[in-house]
Amino acid sequence: MSIVRRINNVADVARWRLCSGCGACVPTCPEHAIHLVDIWDRGIRPVIDSANCSKCGECVKVCPGIAISHEPFNGQTISELRLSWGPVLEVWEGYAADPEICFRASSGGIATALSLFCVTEMRMSGVLHTGVDAENPLVNIPVFSRNREQLMSQTGSRYSPAAPCSGFGILEAVDSACVFVGKPCDVVALRKSQALEPRLDSKVGLAISIFCAGTPSSHGTKVLLDSLGVEPGDVAKLKYRGCGWPGMTTVKLKGTNGERREMSYEQSWGGILSRYVPLRCRLCPDSTGEFADISCGDPWYRSIEPSEPGQSLVLVRTEKGKEILKEAMRAGYVKLRRGDSYTVSASQPSLLKKRRQLWGRLLAMRMMQVPTPHFGGFSLFANWWCLSVSDKIRSVLGTLRRIILRKWTRPVKPSRKKCKMNKSQISIEKLVNSNCGEG
Numbered sequence: 001m002s003i004v005r006r007i008n009n010v011a012d013v014a015r016w017r018l019c020s021g022c023g024a025c026v027p028t029c030p031e032h033a034i035h036l037v038d039i040w041d042r043g044i045r046p047v048i049d050s051a052n053c054s055k056c057g058e059c060v061k062v063c064p065g066i067a068i069s070h071e072p073f074n075g076q077t078i079s080e081l082r083l084s085w086g087p088v089l090e091v092w093e094g095y096a097a098d099p100e101i102c103f104r105a106s107s108g109g110i111a112t113a114l115s116l117f118c119v120t121e122m123r124m125s126g127v128l129h130t131g132v133d134a135e136n137p138l139v140n141i142p143v144f145s146r147n148r149e150q151l152m153s154q155t156g157s158r159y160s161p162a163a164p165c166s167g168f169g170i171l172e173a174v175d176s177a178c179v180f181v182g183k184p185c186d187v188v189a190l191r192k193s194q195a196l197e198p199r200l201d202s203k204v205g206l207a208i209s210i211f212c213a214g215t216p217s218s219h220g221t222k223v224l225l226d227s228l229g230v231e232p233g234d235v236a237k238l239k240y241r242g243c244g245w246p247g248m249t250t251v252k253l254k255g256t257n258g259e260r261r262e263m264s265y266e267q268s269w270g271g272i273l274s275r276y277v278p279l280r281c282r283l284c285p286d287s288t289g290e291f292a293d294i295s296c297g298d299p300w301y302r303s304i305e306p307s308e309p310g311q312s313l314v315l316v317r318t319e320k321g322k323e324i325l326k327e328a329m330r331a332g333y334v335k336l337r338r339g340d341s342y343t344v345s346a347s348q349p350s351l352l353k354k355r356r357q358l359w360g361r362l363l364a365m366r367m368m369q370v371p372t373p374h375f376g377g378f379s380l381f382a383n384w385w386c387l388s389v390s391d392k393i394r395s396v397l398g399t400l401r402r403i404i405l406r407k408w409t410r411p412v413k414p415s416r417k418k419c420k421m422n423k424s425q426i427s428i429e430k431l432v433n434s435n436c437g438e439g
C-alpha cells in the first residue's frame with residue numbers, strides 16, 4: 001500500500017503509529033494549524049485544526065516519522081562502523097571535567113559540558129533542549145538555556161515524551177548560532193527543517209544527539225510511580241537517572257521533609273519503562289544520532305565499578321563536531337580518551353539487534369499492507385542478513401503476529417485519554433490507567 005495514498009499530513013502519520021513525537025511539525029505549519037497533545041498511552045502527537053489547514057503538506061516535509069534518508073557517507077568515516085552505526089569519524093570515551101555536571105548528568109555529562117563550552121567560549125546564544133515544566137515535574141518542555149545554572153538544572157535523561165523541536169521558533173528568533181540537543185529523531189527533524197528554512201539553518205551551531213532506545217509513554221511513568229507507591233500529584237521532583245552512573249530513579253515527595261522513593265535504573269528502564277515504547281520507536285533505524293555532529297551514549301561494554309563517576313561514549317560524526325570537540329578538550333571542558341570501534345556494538349547490543357531486525361519487521365508490515373516509513377541509506381537488508389536464520393524468521397513472523405493481535409492494519413482511533421500540551425507548554429490533565437496503547 002503506497003504511503004503516499006494513505007499519508008497526506010502529520011495527523012495521518014500519527015494515525016498510522018509512525019509519529020515519534022518530535023514536535024517539528026508545529027513551528028513548520030504556515031497556518032499555525034497544528035498543536036500537540038500528549039496522548040496518555042502513545043506519546044506526544046500532532047492534532048490538526050482542519051478548518052485552518054491549507055493542505056500545503058509542509059508539515060510532512062520535516063517529519064522524521066515517515067522518512068529518513070542518508071546522503072552517501074564521507075569516505076573518512078570508520079568503515080567497520082558504517083553498516084550498523086552510520087557515519088562515524090572518531091570514537092571517544094570520557095566525561096565532563098566539571099565534577100558537578102558529571103555527577104548530575106545521565107552518563108558522563110558530555111552533552112551538557114559541550115553545550116556549556118559552546119555558550120561560554122564560542123559565544124553561542126544558548127541551547128535548545130528538553131527540561132522539566134516548573135509547574136508540573138512529570139512533564140517535559142522545550143527549554144532554551146543560556147548559562148551553566150540553567151543547563152545544570154536540566155541535565156539527565158527524561159524517559160517520557162518530549163518534543164524539543166516544537167521550540168525551533170526560539171532558534172529562529174535569537175541573534176546568533178545555538179546548540180540543539182535531542183534524540184536521534186529530533187535531530188533528523190532539525191536537519192529536515194534546516195533544509196527548508198534558511199533562518200533556522202543559520203542558527204544551528206552544533207547538533208548533539210543522545211542515544212535512544214525509545215521514548216516510553218506517560219503511562220510508563222505512571223506505572224513507575226505506582227510501583228513506588230507514589231501518586232502523581234505528590235511528586236515534587238522526578239529524576240529518571242543521574243547523580244551517579246547510571247544513578248537511581250528518584251522521586252522526591254511534596255510536603256515532606258525531603259522524603260524520597262528510589263528504584264534502580266535496571267528496574268525502572270529495564271523492568272517498567274521499556275515496555276511502554278510505541279511502535280515507531282520499535283521501527284527506528286537510527287538510535288545513535290547518525291545525523292548529529294556529535295552523539296553520546298553509555299559505554300556499557302564493560303562493568304561499572306561501584307561509585308565510578310559517569311562516563312560517556314562519544315561518536316564524532318561531522319568535521320564541525322570534530323573541531324568543536326577538539327576545542328572543548330583543549331579548553332578543559334571535557335576529558336576524553338580515544339575509544340575503540342568495537343566498543344560501540346559491545347555497548348549497545350539491544351540497539352544493534354533492533355537495527356538488524358528492522359528489515360524483517362518492515363517486510364511483515366508491507367505484506368499486511370500497513371504503511372511503513374521510508375528509510376534510505378541504512379543498509380537494512382545487509383543488517384538483517386547478519387541475523388541467524390531463526391532470528392530472521394522471528395523478525396518477520398513476530399511482527400506479523402503483533403500486526404494481527406494489535407490490529408495495526410487499521411489506523412488508531414482518536415484517544416480521549418490525553419495529557420494536554422499547548423504548543424511549547426504541556427500540562428498533564430489526568431494520569432489514568434488505560435489499556436488501549438498503540439504498541
Ligand SMILES: Cc1cc2nc3c(=O)[nH]c(=O)nc-3n(C[C@H](O)[C@H](O)[C@H](O)COP(=O)(O)OP(=O)(O)OC[C@H]3O[C@@H](n4cnc5c(N)ncnc54)[C@H](O)[C@@H]3O)c2cc1C
Binds near residue numbers: 105112296
Ligand atoms: C528516551 C531515552 C532513551 C535512551 N536510550 C539509551 C540507549 O539505548 N543507550 C544509551 O546508551 N543511552 C540511552 N539513553 C541515555 C542517553 O543517551 C545517555 O545518557 C547520553 O549519554 C547522554 O548523557 P550525558 O551525560 O552526556 O547527558 P546530560 O549531560 O545528562 O544531558 C542530557 C541532555 O539530554 C536532553 N534530554 C533528556 N531527556 C530527553 C528527551 N526525552 N528527549 C530529548 N532530549 C532529552 C537534556 O535536555 C540534556 O540536554 C536514553 C535517553 C533517553 C531520554
Ligand code: SF4
Binds near residue numbers: 010011013023044062
Ligand atoms: S513532525 Fe514529529 S511530531 Fe510531527 S508527525 Fe512527524 S514525528 Fe510526529
Ligand code: SF4
Binds near residue numbers: 185213214282
Ligand atoms: S527510538 Fe528512535 S523514533 Fe523513538 S524516540 Fe528514540 S530516536 Fe526517536
